[in-house]
Amino acid sequence: MSTRAMSEGTHSYSIKSETLVSNCNRSEESTEDSVRLSGTEAHRSGDLVKILTQHFEPEDAIRMNANMEKTETFRSGHESAPNRSIISRIFTNKPNGGIDLPPDGGYGWICCICVTLIMFSTWGANCAFGVYLAYYFNNGVFEGASKYDYALVAGMTVAFGQGMAPMALFLTRVMGCKGPMYIGITFMFLGLLLATFATKLWQLYLTQGVLIGISNALLYAPATTILPGWFLKKRSLALGFSLTGTGAGGVTYSMTVSKLIQETGDQRWPLRVMAIACTLTSIVATLLLRQKNPIQPCGYKSWTAIKEQFHIIFSMRVATMYNVELVAVWFAFALFGYNLMVFTLSPYAVAKGLSPDQAALLTTCLNAAQCVGRPSMGYLGDRFGRINITVTLTTVLTIFTFAFWLTCHNFVQLLFFSICIGSCVGVANVMSTVLIADSVHSEDFLPAWSFVNSLGSPFLLVCEVIAQSLTNPTNRANPYLHTQVFAGLCFFCALMLILLLREISVRLKLETTVRSRPSSIGVYESDSDQQAAHSELDEKHSMHTALLEKGPRRFLERMFHVTKV
Structure with missing residues (x-):
């Protein structure tokens, strides 16, 4: 690691810390009348900033970038975009430039359940692969396949699911939130269903490996951008609840797959049951999901806008x-x-x-x-x-x-x-x-x-x-x-x-x-105190x-x- 890289990293980290401290102590200015907030409101704004910085999500960064030009439009008579608090920069969504904070409830709880179901059907279902792996190892399902070949399938689902998540997030900026999710549902259904007809190892790689891995990324990454728009003060609770989907899915599908393999004697019917269950669950969840304040995708017409979004998400300046x-x-x-x-x-x-x-x-x-x-x-x-x-x-x-x-x-x-x-x-x-x-x-x-x-x-x-x-x-x-x-x-x-x-x-x-050591520490009753x-x-x-x-x-x-x- 070069000294320059370490210096740049530490400098960036220092800027982040100072920015958060500054934001937590900064009172919000009204975008409508530019009057100073009262003490109670300023304290409340500081609490919201603290909550936001503790649970900053990719959706917040996307919304902040999307609102940057809009914030510049309302610069006259107000703070410039870089100097506004992080609350203003993320939640300035109204046409008049007002701040629209998440409702912390309402339909957001329906969306929370839907995100949980998406996690249930992606990473939760993927946890059951350990059961498939044990079956493949002990029964020689594919002729000539070694334990390393089966192990590579497990690696594919995780590698593509984790590695393709940034690309899935990029696609949401081009297509909108639900477009990549419907593609992911299609890949999920095809991957699980076609795996039941696989007779050669390369077919298993493409179906239960590549297609399932990509489908996980296309489903879970866009789904995680929904909740930050609905929750702020209760964001920790909502995100925590959605995380239970992974464990619950692992429990459900591990038990189901084990029982079906025992009763049917092979992996085909367990894969078909998973194809039906995961697909239907994901379709219902995706249909019910709704963004609180949808961000307009850049679309396909402007190549410049697409390159700009790609640069925002994949900039390599952070690698140093x-x-x-x-x-x-x-x-x-x-x-x-x-x-x-x-x-x-x-x-x-x-x-x-x-x-x-x-x-x-x-x-x-x-x-x-x-x-x-x-x-x-x-x-x-x-x-x-x-x-x-x-x-x-x-x-x-x-x-x-x-x-x-x-x-x-x-x-x-x-x-x-x-x-x-x-x-x-x-x-x-x-x-x-x-x-x-x-x-x-x-x-x-x-x-x-x-x-x-x-x-x-x-x-x-x-x-x-x-x-x-x-x-x-x-x-x-x-x-x-x-x-x-x-x-x-x-x-x-x-x-x-x-x-x-x-x-x-x-x-x-x-x-x-x-x-920041204070020069004065207050007034005391006696000199000794x-x-x-x-x-x-x-x-x-x-x-x-x-x-x-x-x-x-x-x-x-x-x-x-x-x-x-």
Whole structure:
């Protein structure tokens, strides 16, 4: 990493921190009469800005870019666009330039249920692939196919689903929100249905691999842009509820697929049932979804407008930002460990001598735990700090993998492990967006989000292939020992990276505290009280200044300094 890149990344992170502090303390000006808000209204505006910056979403960045020209139209007599608060820049939607805040309810709850159903039918259904994988491994469904060939199918669904998400977001700016979703539904139906007629391995790659992976991206990425327009104060609750769809879908489809494979003797009818169920659910959800304030897509007529939207989402200027690179590599390692866990648990259980039903139940319990774990992460992050919770959960994952998974030998032990690991294994999926929002200025959020999602996707393609290549059939006690160690190392690497990001965050917070030290600390009843207060302030200032000193010792002290970040 060059010094220049690190400097640019730290500078961008510093700008982001200063901007958020500035926005939180800035009172909103009325776009209609340009009068100063009252104290109560200013405090309320500051609260809304804080909520927005804590749960900044891709839709907010898209809306801010779309409103930029509109804001310029109303510049006369008001603040210029760059100086307006983030609330004005995102929610100025009315023709007269007024602010239209989300209603935090109403039809938004219907949309929340619909987004949950989309997650249920995409990533939730994809969690059941671990059951298919165990069946493929143990029954030789396709002649001449090895376990590596089947593992590559699992990698395709994740790699295309994660890597194509930025492209799906770009398509929403060209076609509107629902256009890519209907294409995704078509791909989903064709992928699952045609997989039932696959007789050769390359046909399985194209159907259950590529088509399903692309359909996941085209469905879930546009769907996630709906809720930010409906919710602001209750955004955390709505987003948390939508995340339960992944776990609930994993539970439902894992149990269904396992039961159908047992009754029918092959994978064809389970795939057909999934094709019907996922397609119908997605169609109903997409039809009912509605944007609160639809953003006009650029359409196909203007090539200049299309290139502009592409540049906004895929700008590579963020690739030189040190903190963005940290988040991207952390996300890749954490997702690697996640997919190893989700897809390997069922085949591992069968290899340990458990029945296919017991193996499927382990995957089901893991996904059921995600229904509780994923929404809880957002709440805990708001309360104790997003990076703090990410560090804690990644540490727990590392410990669970090395100290618990390696020592599990029977069904009861594995069942308890599945519940524990499922409660925190989705930390990367939940925390990646908020960590990106904390790392860059709002104008750089979209390209940073795209970069983070795209960087690790090629590696996810071979995730399960690596897992199977590390197995050792000669080790009868535990053929998956090396795979388990590799998964633990992935979580450990993710932990080291998120700790580096925490050091940056703590350092920037300390620098802000030192620079903003108050010259006056108020009026006290006696000189002794005032002197004591000054003494305490000086002590804290000295401690913070000392922590900012260079050297390995201070670096580690900042990394583990107790503060909310």
